Amino acid sequence: xxxxxxxxxxxxxxxxxxxxxxxxVDVKALAQFAAxxxxxxxxxxxxxxxxxxxxxLIRQDIRDHDLNRIVVAxxxxxxxxxxxxxxxxxxxxxxxxxxxxxxxxxxxxxxxDKAQATRKAQDLVCAAVRRVAFHQPLERxxxxxxxxxxxxxxxxxxxxxxxxxxxxGKHVFxxxxxxxxxxxxxxxxxxxxxxxCAACILTPKMSAVRSHPNITLxxxxxxxxxxxxxxxYKATVLRHPRYVDEDLCAGCLECLxxxxxxxxxxxxxFNMRLxxxxxxxxxxxxxxxxxxxxxxxxxxxxxxxxxxxTCIEACGDRHAINLHAEPEIEExxxxxxxxxxxxxxxxxxxxxxxxxxxxxxxxxxxxxxxxVNASGPTGGEVILRDGRKPQTVAIVHCVGSRDExxxxxxxxxxxxYSLKLAHLIKEHTGAEIFNFYIxxxxxxxxxxxxxxxxxxxxxxxxxxxxxxxxxWELDPSEEGKLVIRxxxxxxxxxxxxxVDMVVLATGLEPRADAPEVRRxxxxxxxSEGFFLERHPKLAPVNTFTDGIFLxxxxxxxxxxxxxxxxxxxxxxxxxxxxxxxxxxxEPNTAHVEEAVCCGCKTCISMCPYRAISFVNEIHKSRxxxxxxxxxxxxxxxCPSGAVRQHLFEDDEIFAEIEGVLSNA
Amino acid sequence: MASAYGYFPGxxxxxxxxxxxxxxxELFRLLDLPLAELQDWNCCGATSYMSIDESSAFQLSARxxxxxxxxxxxxxxxxxxxxxxxxxxxxDYMQKYPQVAREMDPWGNGNLRVLNQIRVRHPLEVLxxxxxxxxxxxxxxxxxxxxxxxCYYGCQMVRPYAEADRDxxxxxMDELLEAVGVxxxxxxxxxxxxGGSLTGTAHPVGVRLNYILLKEAARKGAQAxxxxxxxxxxxxxxxxxxxxRDTGQRFDMPILYFTQILGWALGGGYKSLGFRRAVxxxxxxxxxxxxxxxxxxxxV
Numbered sequence: 001x002x003x004x005x006x007x008x009x010x011x012x013x014x015x016x017x018x019x020x021x022x023x024x025v026d027v028k029a030l031a032q033f034a035a036x037x038x039x040x041x042x043x044x045x046x047x048x049x050x051x052x053x054x055x056x057l058i059r060q061d062i063r064d065h066d067l068n069r070i071v072v073a074x075x076x077x078x079x080x081x082x083x084x085x086x087x088x089x090x091x092x093x094x095x096x097x098x099x100x101x102x103x104x105x106x107x108x109x110x111x112x113d114k115a116q117a118t119r120k121a122q123d124l125v126c127a128a129v130r131r132v133a134f135h136q137p138l139e140r141x142x143x144x145x146x147x148x149x150x151x152x153x154x155x156x157x158x159x160x161x162x163x164x165x166x167x168x169g170k171h172v173f174x175x176x177x178x179x180x181x182x183x184x185x186x187x188x189x190x191x192x193x194x195x196x197c198a199a200c201i202l203t204p205k206m207s208a209v210r211s212h213p214n215i216t217l218x219x220x221x222x223x224x225x226x227x228x229x230x231x232x233y234k235a236t237v238l239r240h241p242r243y244v245d246e247d248l249c250a251g252c253l254e255c256l257x258x259x260x261x262x263x264x265x266x267x268x269x270f271n272m273r274l275x276x277x278x279x280x281x282x283x284x285x286x287x288x289x290x291x292x293x294x295x296x297x298x299x300x301x302x303x304x305x306x307x308x309x310t311c312i313e314a315c316g317d318r319h320a321i322n323l324h325a326e327p328e329i330e331e332x333x334x335x336x337x338x339x340x341x342x343x344x345x346x347x348x349x350x351x352x353x354x355x356x357x358x359x360x361x362x363x364x365x366x367x368x369x370x371x372v373n374a375s376g377p378t379g380g381e382v383i384l385r386d387g388r389k390p391q392t393v394a395i396v397h398c399v400g401s402r403d404e405x406x407x408x409x410x411x412x413x414x415x416x417y418s419l420k421l422a423h424l425i426k427e428h429t430g431a432e433i434f435n436f437y438i439x440x441x442x443x444x445x446x447x448x449x450x451x452x453x454x455x456x457x458x459x460x461x462x463x464x465x466x467x468x469x470x471x472w473e474l475d476p477s478e479e480g481k482l483v484i485r486x487x488x489x490x491x492x493x494x495x496x497x498x499v500d501m502v503v504l505a506t507g508l509e510p511r512a513d514a515p516e517v518r519r520x521x522x523x524x525x526x527s528e529g530f531f532l533e534r535h536p537k538l539a540p541v542n543t544f545t546d547g548i549f550l551x552x553x554x555x556x557x558x559x560x561x562x563x564x565x566x567x568x569x570x571x572x573x574x575x576x577x578x579x580x581x582x583x584x585x586e587p588n589t590a591h592v593e594e595a596v597c598c599g600c601k602t603c604i605s606m607c608p609y610r611a612i613s614f615v616n617e618i619h620k621s622r623x624x625x626x627x628x629x630x631x632x633x634x635x636x637x638c639p640s641g642a643v644r645q646h647l648f649e650d651d652e653i654f655a656e657i658e659g660v661l662s663n664a
Numbered sequence: 665m666a667s668a669y670g671y672f673p674g675x676x677x678x679x680x681x682x683x684x685x686x687x688x689x690e691l692f693r694l695l696d697l698p699l700a701e702l703q704d705w706n707c708c709g710a711t712s713y714m715s716i717d718e719s720s721a722f723q724l725s726a727r728x729x730x731x732x733x734x735x736x737x738x739x740x741x742x743x744x745x746x747x748x749x750x751x752x753x754x755x756d757y758m759q760k761y762p763q764v765a766r767e768m769d770p771w772g773n774g775n776l777r778v779l780n781q782i783r784v785r786h787p788l789e790v791l792x793x794x795x796x797x798x799x800x801x802x803x804x805x806x807x808x809x810x811x812x813x814x815c816y817y818g819c820q821m822v823r824p825y826a827e828a829d830r831d832x833x834x835x836x837m838d839e840l841l842e843a844v845g846v847x848x849x850x851x852x853x854x855x856x857x858x859g860g861s862l863t864g865t866a867h868p869v870g871v872r873l874n875y876i877l878l879k880e881a882a883r884k885g886a887q888a889x890x891x892x893x894x895x896x897x898x899x900x901x902x903x904x905x906x907x908x909r910d911t912g913q914r915f916d917m918p919i920l921y922f923t924q925i926l927g928w929a930l931g932g933g934y935k936s937l938g939f940r941r942a943v944x945x946x947x948x949x950x951x952x953x954x955x956x957x958x959x960x961x962x963x964v
Contacts, residue, residue, distance in 0.1 A: 352830070352832040352833040468852075472851070472852045472853055472880045473883070
């Protein structure tokens, strides 16, 4: 073979990885084989190539033997490609004169026959040696990071992330869809397992958000478009009109009293429709911002134009109410994004045999949260829709969780919130309470102790998924009651338990608008629809889009402590990027040979990262190397071969194929 | 006119459930919907076969489906819920499990895919989708003067294949009956067990399940139960005197087929709708459906 590369001098290093590789691949034979390959000047095997002495071997050999290409046969590039590239750099070589062969995950770990595993390792090394001869020196790029952060979602996750960043001196745009921040947590009465008051720990943080100089809070708003890339995102925020000017309103709420509706008539969303509100309303007393909102769907002025507009009269000289307010569009530039869009609870009506929506005394857990809450629709009294106080209550676990017919996952919080509700209902009513569970899942600090406490409070626990909630009665003792039928799997028979009230512990599911958020931010989801983290263990708050982080239940069901921890982690990841000031980009990106490009735009439609744009003036495609992830889709798709990719040039790939096939 | 629906009667509609066949044929005649009975049909494979030897059950189904294909039926109506279920199950399983497909066609020379193209349908679903409550309402010629009825769907028509109606809270029979002016009661046992073949094998258990249904229907104010399945109808109809003996409770409640009531509303004959074959509640049936002796029949 003639030598097109000048004096290519390759060093090949075979790693034993202790016995991980050496037990199944004959590493000595592999090293000897590598020494026979073209341009290979030196071939060694070593126990742990990733160790400091292992790396030093490479560095020393580069100097002593004048090596200019390195191949390491060891584990996955995911683990140590960076390690070895750094070793090359320290040794004075361009780090991209390197190729890594995975003979662990792709040979030793997946084969049992040593001879054949060794043979496969030889083929792979042969391919790498051929390919590395064609490698070119490449440089990593740098992108500056804009210091501002967009936090989407004003629940406890978004609030905590925003405050962490703001306290570190970064400017945060907190965008919330609802008229107030607080999210689901604001609806809770107490929190498990400590039973501290949810409002008492949440509302100070909500006020802090409102008054923090580094936070721009936009409620009743949504992000409609995002362009750009890590460090340089441009977001478009649509601010729905609340018809009460946030800057002018003093929060006196006189307009609420003045509304021509003397009685509230509209189902109150915050109270799970268990009470009524007026067309001009504030979701709850501690709402942030403390500014009413007018619901045009129910306001007489919007519907007929014939209202006396007593709210405007009451507002007087402040002139905060503007019924002609229009939606506003805000364009912002941020460097990083934290998605904290949360969850929705499972729609219990999807399981007809639990009778939600059919029997008035079947409630969801979130409805009962409002009932036990002192600021809720009943002022904290647990009473049924007909005003009676329940004497027996059933709590049905796993409604919409761990169920092949609905959702297969465990929602993680339901066992614990069911315990909490059992305690609270008992405290409020003295009722006899039956929990129907599949397994009690109480793995958290103080959780099991809380379960024990409930057992001591003589709450009943029956192990068995509830078959149905029904009104058919077998004998007069069941008259007027709801009957729970469930197999008691510990006692081994079917129970019928008549109760006054049924609480369905509905699970957590991705929000209905999650696909829309994913589309806007270009992130992916797992099969169940929760946003996908980059790595379940090692990058749990990162996404596959650089600079976009996840916090809270949008990534998967979790309780408040875990949500806050994750929000802190997401904020820390954003801070790490911001304070570094820049990110380095991988050079394995695609680039368009403009002389060959015919402007057919095939590549643009194929690119999953929206990294390719069309330059109209020259009628050619152009790759944004910051956005490009090096997936190669456009390279394969280009009908004229105009798109090429660093580290995946044709000659490199063909050499690799030849290599893997040549060891016949 | 559309081509005829294939009609698979199964054993029940020729035996205990003959009133179902009579009323079904009469109703379809009144609606100008042609039915063509499958020639040389055999046992559907349900119940006894299914629980003892699944592959024989599926082979029996496969033959019936093959006959329907041969007769070029796009739709095959199976009024008995057990027949309906086993035919649907055979189709589903041959698609899902290669082993079942092999057993159905041990010679490997048949084209099983064509068997899956036949739409196995329950008459309730056919009447709901192909005719619909609105058209039925227009065709009503008799005004209802009977009492409230409870629509009882049983288990096999809706589970596991919720194609004929919703799986746990079916409503289509209620909607069709309401459309022809029959008041239905809402009750929670629409798909509870009728006792099935337990009335034969574990008699007290089967009869108790019957009793529960009758009692709850009565408690909810129903004076009759309307069914879609010959086994449900038979079970509920046949043991009322025994229940009376055991519990002292007298129901004497008519157990009707939905096709009988719809057929009556559309002007079908007392005899041709099979009303005289009922066991329980004969007096009520006579009051509600028998032709008035004097003139003044309640024609709309």
